[in-house]
Amino acid sequence: MSGSSPAPKALIGPIKVGPITRDAVRLFAEVSGDRNAIHLDPHTAKRAGLAGPPVYGMQLVAYMHSAAVRFRPDMMVKSLSTRFLAPVPVGDTVEISGRIVRVDGSAQLAIMRLFLRNGAGTLASLGEAVLVASPADMQA
Amino acid sequence: MAELRIGPIEARIDRDQVLAYARATALDGCVPGANEVPATFPAVWLWHPAAAGILAEAANHAGRAPVLTAQRFEYRAPLAIGRGYRFEIERFADAVDPDVFLIEASVSDLDGRLVAVFVATYRLFDLLEPLP
Numbered sequence: 106m107s108g109s110s111p112a113p114k115a116l117i118g119p120i121k122v123g124p125i126t127r128d129a130v131r132l133f134a135e136v137s138g139d140r141n142a143i144h145l146d147p148h149t150a151k152r153a154g155l156a157g158p159p160v161y162g163m164q165l166v167a168y169m170h171s172a173a174v175r176f177r178p179d180m181m182v183k184s185l186s187t188r189f190l191a192p193v194p195v196g197d198t199v200e201i202s203g204r205i206v207r208v209d210g211s212a213q214l215a216i217m218r219l220f221l222r223n224g225a226g227t228l229a230s231l232g233e234a235v236l237v238a239s240p241a242d243m244q245a
Numbered sequence: 246m247a248e249l250r251i252g253p254i255e256a257r258i259d260r261d262q263v264l265a266y267a268r269a270t271a272l273d274g275c276v277p278g279a280n281e282v283p284a285t286f287p288a289v290w291l292w293h294p295a296a297a298g299i300l301a302e303a304a305n306h307a308g309r310a311p312v313l314t315a316q317r318f319e320y321r322a323p324l325a326i327g328r329g330y331r332f333e334i335e336r337f338a339d340a341v342d343p344d345v346f347l348i349e350a351s352v353s354d355l356d357g358r359l360v361a362v363f364v365a366t367y368r369l370f371d372l373l374e375p376l377p
Contacts, residue, residue, distance in 0.1 A: 138292030162313030
């Protein structure tokens with residue numbers, strides 16, 4: 106790892122994303138092929154008990170992945186798990202921060218916690234990425 | 246919800262599709278390297294025409310909508326643009342909660358080596374008429 110790598114346990118970021126507009130959500134629908142109306146149609150979202158359409162969970166996962174890559178450009182993502190705790194309404198801005206919680210002895214592997222907060226500051230998604238130094242380290 | 250298994254389905258990673266996906270999910274408009282496949286990209290295969298039944302049926306299941314509540318992907322090797330892969334998708338009900346179902350997808354190269362596994366958990370939300 107490079108000498109400029111953040112110290113383990115230091116908070117990295119945050120990166121602001123958004124506002125995540127209706128057009129951004131529609132674009133994600135187009136490129137992903139996911140046409141779930143709850144994310145696109147305000148009436149369907151209201152029928153599900155939401156104030157308005159939420160941003161796609163997979164869109165937020167993709168942002169969290171991009172953030173992990175930006176936080177540690179010297180490494181690659183071997184795995185990423187996320188759990189959604191609160192919806193992010195379309196139009197909201199999110200903040201993503203990270204924290205390296207473990208680096209293995211040979212620095213070929215690091216574990217990063219990722220925190221995605223919605224515009225109100227509520228933790229909307231929590232993630233954990235396993236980062237490796239090279240494709241060969243993915244096999245382990 | 247009935248268990249369902251689809252595949253193997255063969256798909257090639259198209260550069261234009263990857264670029265469009267990378268642009269749509271970029272931070273601050275900064276698109277990663279043109280030769281990199283975002284690790285979340287294989288999720289688009291859940292809506293591949295040959296796999297449409299997996300989520301489409303769930304989406305129209307008795308007036309309910311699926312919402313992603315958790316996901317995990319894990320790689321054994323990076324994906325490469327222009328290369329062909331086979332993916333298989335399974336859908337099964339949660340053992341405890343009838344409103345929850347899981348999707349597990351595996352991606353292998355054309356020699357049969359496992360490249361990635363993707364697991365997504367969805368919760369079905371009832372679609373009711375909103376209160377006036």
